[in-house]
Amino acid sequence: MFHSFYNAHRKGESILNEIIPAEIRVRASDNVMWVVANNSTGPYSAWGSCIARPDGSLESLERGVPGIFYTAIFLTMKKPINSEAGYITIR
Secondary structure, three states: OEEEOOOOOOOOOOOHHHHHHHHHHHHHHHOOOOEEEEOOOOOOOOOOOEEEOOOOOEEEOOOOOOOOOOOOOOOOOOOOEEEOOEEEOOO
């Protein structure tokens, strides 16, 4: 799933700093899917652009710093994912 966010130009930290990255991880693992969630690099953004794997692990860019983030996404994985987040088989 590709999900575009725009959460820039906030005045400072909020509960969104913690809630949104956690929600992205949970949705990826609950639905056993990849989630690509981009966000602004404005003066203050609550979270950086990120990619969550089907096992719930997450990698992201530094918040508020422009950049290009990429990773290999294997949609036809035949092997189970075994990580610190758990053990699942891609459907």
